[in-house]
Amino acid sequence: MRTKQKSLKFYRKIYMFVSLITVIVLLMVCVAQFVLGRIMETNYKNLENQHNSLLVQLSQAQKEAQKGVEYEELFRRQGEEEFPYSKQYDHLYVKEEPRQVNTSKGQKIAYLTFDDGPSDNTLKILDLLKKEKIKATFFVVGHMGKEAKPILKRIVEDGHTIGIHSYSHDYDKIYGSVEAYLEDFNQMFEMVYEATGVKSTVFRFPGGSINAHNRMIYQQIISEMLRRGFSYYDWTVDSQDATRNPSVEKMMGNINASIGRQSRPVVLMHDAASKKMTVEALPKIIRAYRDAGYSFDTLDHREICFFPYQAEPGIPGK
Numbered sequence: 001m002r003t004k005q006k007s008l009k010f011y012r013k014i015y016m017f018v019s020l021i022t023v024i025v026l027l028m029v030c031v032a033q034f035v036l037g038r039i040m041e042t043n044y045k046n047l048e049n050q051h052n053s054l055l056v057q058l059s060q061a062q063k064e065a066q067k068g069v070e071y072e073e074l075f076r077r078q079g080e081e082e083f084p085y086s087k088q089y090d091h092l093y094v095k096e097e098p099r100q101v102n103t104s105k106g107q108k109i110a111y112l113t114f115d116d117g118p119s120d121n122t123l124k125i126l127d128l129l130k131k132e133k134i135k136a137t138f139f140v141v142g143h144m145g146k147e148a149k150p151i152l153k154r155i156v157e158d159g160h161t162i163g164i165h166s167y168s169h170d171y172d173k174i175y176g177s178v179e180a181y182l183e184d185f186n187q188m189f190e191m192v193y194e195a196t197g198v199k200s201t202v203f204r205f206p207g208g209s210i211n212a213h214n215r216m217i218y219q220q221i222i223s224e225m226l227r228r229g230f231s232y233y234d235w236t237v238d239s240q241d242a243t244r245n246p247s248v249e250k251m252m253g254n255i256n257a258s259i260g261r262q263s264r265p266v267v268l269m270h271d272a273a274s275k276k277m278t279v280e281a282l283p284k285i286i287r288a289y290r291d292a293g294y295s296f297d298t299l300d301h302r303e304i305c306f307f308p309y310q311a312e313p314g315i316p317g318k
């Protein structure tokens with residue numbers, strides 16, 4: 001009887017043990033399946049993301065290739081002078097002297113630029129630059145008419161570079177067509193030439209080279225201007241002296257952010273009549289760059305620089 005009970009207990013233990021093992025094995029299988037499922041899901045998602053990003057890259061590449069073809073086509077047609085505007089303004093060509101671009105490594109150079117002048121502020125800026133023995137670049141506009149002549153002359157006599165910004169600085173007008181752009185540019189080009197005897201070779205687009213106002217025709221304008229020998233420059237540091245509430249502190253924040261990060265910053269400032277803050281900030285800006293080991297030069301000694309797109313041309317431009 002006892003032996004029978006013992007063997008029953010033994011079998012029960014065996015049964016319990018086997019059941020436990022079975023449950024554990026089943027649980028492990030479940031866990032393994034769950035983990036594998038998650039891994040596969042993650043892999044699938046990664047693959048899906050990679051696939052999507054490849055599709056985006058492909059469509060960008062296609063767009064760029066298309067753009068390249070369009071540029072080529074434009075250059076070819078302009079070379080053959082098929083556009084009516086290519087035949088206008090016979091004198092509006094500049095033959096650039098071989099550019100003396102300073103590209104020596106390790107040298108830090110800041111390029112101060114002033115848009116939308118001249119004005120009385122320009123004279124204060126010129127005095128300051130003279131005192132500091134610094135050369136800068138001025139992209140001028142035509143709103144002062146003949147009264148601008150002595151200031152334009154002084155910009156040149158002081159050894160600065162004078163570039164064309166726009167005669168009217170009216171986005172809707174100048175970006176209405178390539179003809180309209182050329183007409184406005186030519187007006188300013190002639191005004192500078194008459195006042196100073198200098199044929200400006202550098203220019204800056206109002207609002208930047210690609211902005212919300214010119215995106216339909218910027219390629220044509222750029223091609224035409226390059227064909228005529230001009231070089232255009234955007235900027236790499238916006239001092240933000242043209243925002244609604246500029247302050248010397250905010251301007252210095254933008255300047256200081258570029259120090260150490262950019263070895264050849266192109267600094268956007270404005271010398272329009274209302275930009276008194278710029279005159280106030282300028283000595284601090286010069287000091288900040290000097291203390292950080294930068295020297296100063298004019299843009300015609302720098303390689304071309306352009307920004308891809310300015311969504312808010314109204315803010316930096318005017």
Ligand SMILES: [Zn+2]
Binds near residue numbers: 115165206318
């Ligand atoms: Zn401007």
